[in-house]
Amino acid sequence: MGMGDLTLRMALIVAVGVFLASFTDAIAGGGGIISVPTYLLAGLPAHYALGTNKLSAGLGTIASTGRFIKNGFVDWKLGVPSIVLALIGSHFGTKLQLMMEEKYLQYLLLVVLPVVAFVVLRQRELPEQRGEIEPKAQMAIVCAASLVVGAYDGFYGPGTGTFLLLIFCNLAKMDVRTAGGNVKLVNLASNVGALFTSLMSGKVFIALGLIGTVTSVLGHYIGSGLAIKNGSKIVKPTVIIVLILLAIKVLQGLISG
Numbered sequence: 001m002g003m004g005d006l007t008l009r010m011a012l013i014v015a016v017g018v019f020l021a022s023f024t025d026a027i028a029g030g031g032g033i034i035s036v037p038t039y040l041l042a043g044l045p046a047h048y049a050l051g052t053n054k055l056s057a058g059l060g061t062i063a064s065t066g067r068f069i070k071n072g073f074v075d076w077k078l079g080v081p082s083i084v085l086a087l088i089g090s091h092f093g094t095k096l097q098l099m100m101e102e103k104y105l106q107y108l109l110l111v112v113l114p115v116v117a118f119v120v121l122r123q124r125e126l127p128e129q130r131g132e133i134e135p136k137a138q139m140a141i142v143c144a145a146s147l148v149v150g151a152y153d154g155f156y157g158p159g160t161g162t163f164l165l166l167i168f169c170n171l172a173k174m175d176v177r178t179a180g181g182n183v184k185l186v187n188l189a190s191n192v193g194a195l196f197t198s199l200m201s202g203k204v205f206i207a208l209g210l211i212g213t214v215t216s217v218l219g220h221y222i223g224s225g226l227a228i229k230n231g232s233k234i235v236k237p238t239v240i241i242v243l244i245l246l247a248i249k250v251l252q253g254l255i256s257g
Contacts, residue, residue, distance in 0.1 A: 006207050010042040014208055017041070018056050019215035024241075025161055025187075026064040026223025031057065032158035035212070047098065048205055050157065051198030055209030057157075058191030060216025064224035065188050068181030071228055075174070078142045079182050083189040085143055086150035090193030093154025098201060100155075131173030141172040146186045153190040154197070161187050180227055 017038025025031025035057060039049035068074055145167045153160040161183050168179035198204050 005205070010208060011211050013042045014038060014056075014212045015215045018060075018212035019219040022057070022060045022064075022216040022219030023223040024219075025057070025061070026184075026220040027227045032160065035216075036158060039208075039212075042208065044205060044208070047198075047201075047203045050097065051195070051201070051203035052205045052209040052212070053157065054191050054195035054198055055204055055206065056212030056216040058188065058195050059213045060220045061184060061188045061191055062220075063217045064220035065181075065184040067221065067224040067228065068177075068184050071177075071181075073177040073181035073228065074185060075178055075182055078139060078172075078174075079185045081139070082142050082146035082182065082186050085147040086153075086186045086189035087193040089147040089150030089152075090154030090190035091197050093151035093156075094194040094197040095154075096151075097155040098203070127169055127173070127175050128177075130175045130178070133173040138172045138174075142168065142182070145172075146189075150186065150190040150193070153187070154194040157194075160190065177228060180224075184224075 018035050021031035021033075021035035021038065023031075024034060032053060035053050036049055039052055040046065044052060145164060149160055149163050149167070152163075164183040164186055165176075165179055168174045168182060169176055172179075174182065195204070
């Protein structure tokens with residue numbers, strides 16, 4: 001798809017929808033729940049919607065990632081290997097996505113979502129302080145999550161940041177701000193890996209994706225500032241909203257399918 005296929009209607013839908021998605025994503029992940037349907041609403045076929053979303057999401061995530069790094073909320077010992085594993089996972093996840101039907105993943109999400117929602121609702125708040133955990137165990141958890149969730153991000157995407165945030169906070173015992181920073185590193189890497197694979201397959205509408213990138217950067221910058229300032233006070237409610245939206249999207253997909 002090229003410039004000749006771009007219309008004002010498509011540009012306006014993407015500009016507004018991607019801003020809302022990136023704002024949410026910067027706080028608690030899950031922006032793909034909004035941005036992928038936005039590209040579908042703009043008229044892109046499914047594989048183009050997923051590929052083009054990686055363009056705006058990947059470049060937009062740079063803004064929130066940079067803000068977390070600037071404020072010192074990144075654990076680089078955990079971050080560097082997780083970046084590599086997320087790149088590998090997202091590459092193969094995207095290759096798989098180009099061959100498989102989406103409905104099979106939706107069935108899996110129907111099992112995963114209630115478990116994630118239970119974990120979020122049962123705790124009063126996400127941790128403001130780092131918990132006690134052996135460094136080797138923490139590294140293993142972060143690396144495994146980066147590979148597996150990175151593959152999921154390449155395959156489908158919505159909810160990636162939310163899943164990573166909950167794993168990093170609850171299993172890897174990271175505080176919510178550092179977890180948020182490391183999530184952004186992993187999410188940025190998985191977006192780049194998936195984008196590269198989609199570009200090689202010709203499934204990215206570059207012109208429309210660059211329009212989405214502009215509002216994506218803005219949304220990520222504003223949202224990450226709120227997450228850093230307010231911590232779990234804003235992150236937990238946003239996570240709950242994201243999970244509800246993701247559950248609705250999965251059910252709609254299964255009903256329509």
